[in-house]
Amino acid sequence: MGKTSKPDGGPRHVAIIMDGNGRWAQARGRPRLFGHHAGARRVREIVETCPDVGVDYLTIFAFSTENWKRTQAEVAGLMSLFRRYIFKEMQDFVRQNVRVRFIGDRVKLDAKLRNLMDEAEALTAHCTGTNLTIALNYGGRDEVARATKRLAEDVAAGRLKPENVDEETLPRYLDTYVLPDPDLVIRTSGEARISNFLLWQSAYAEYEFIDTLWPDFTSEEFTRLVGAYGGRERRFGAVPA
Template identity: 80%
Template sequence: MRALVPDTAPDGGPHHVAIIMDGNGRWAQARGRPRLFGHHAGARRVREVVEACPDLGIKYLTIFAFSTENWKRTQVEVAGLMSLFRRYISKETRALDARGVRVRFIGDRVRLDAKLIGLMDQLEEQTRHNDSVHLTIALNYGGRDEVARATKRLAEDVADGRLDPADVDEETLPRYLDTHVLPDPDLVIRTSGEARISNFLLWQSAYAEYEFIDTLWPDFTAEELRRLCTSYGARDRRFGAVPA
């Protein structure tokens, strides 16, 4: 079902929204269900949010699905999440492609199983010509890990003579990040009432606006996304400058 949102985007709204989708486990436990029940509910919520993006003027949506720290969870929960990712990709590929959504994955794939990696590659390839919404899924992703991997690649280029150390500046490192083809996020949203960024898009979010909201992710709606986009449009973003 198409999300019920206005036909016009809020004036001055964000073009790139990044979301830390938090609260699935607590949502399930509040209903007397296992944590994985909440993760499945959260996965269904992604569809409504993606569908809402074009009407809200959101061209880029980045969601935090699984962090490098999430391996510390119980083996049962981690295995359940990996199964959910495989199921989500298999189930949603056709619908995402039909809506013109281009999907990318960021993060370190080394610890992911071969079947999941194959599904990720297939989804990226099938949607690579789409341009309605650019959906980026952060899977086994950590901001510090990303910067470390990027720095290693940069150092290798310097060692091999492909890059002059004198030319390295703050514009150089982003070319080595997982997100090198994406614009920086304008707005970062974290659900569930937690007020921390949890190692998400550390470099890219230097000038992003943040919204920490109490809503648990499975309860997050397109209407709430619209409200946050409208609030963003009312902010005075000076990027370190002052009014003339």
């Protein structure tokens, strides 16, 4: 959807790769799932901070298409955590006027989890505050492939002319079609890669790679990073006057 920064220079949409839960737990001699539970609690704090710092959209990377490669026990524990988290937080999201959306391929997720996701989206559809998007079984390449397939089906059915396909067309088929592009992408835990997250959407995003492990990521650090974004010169390929 193009350039999205607010007129005051702050980011309208922040996306976060929440990394480091497992290492955080292992450093404390605890199982990896202990870190995932701590990370889930941290999400609430960051969501609550968004209105205070002027962030309208927050997208978090909860589970990637590659995360199925983890041990069966960890994957099962994560799926259980997602179910409990959504069920527990739904009413609070409504009270806090938070609209919840999910992106990613839901087909591989179990029916109970999919139903909870649908319920959370329906229950918060009227909310007008922070827009929280949770990327669950999400991969940027997978998303583009699925979008391209739907686009090709429309071309084959005569609903779309091939000559009308351009860089403004594909975004309408992406999972994020109702969202503005992210202005700022934050990755915690010291890793400096984007790990297949919002590949198309983040073409002009600013990035912050920080050493903090996700369970230690505080609202104060989030506020600092959002504030620092305002000091960056955003040219989008142009030359400053």
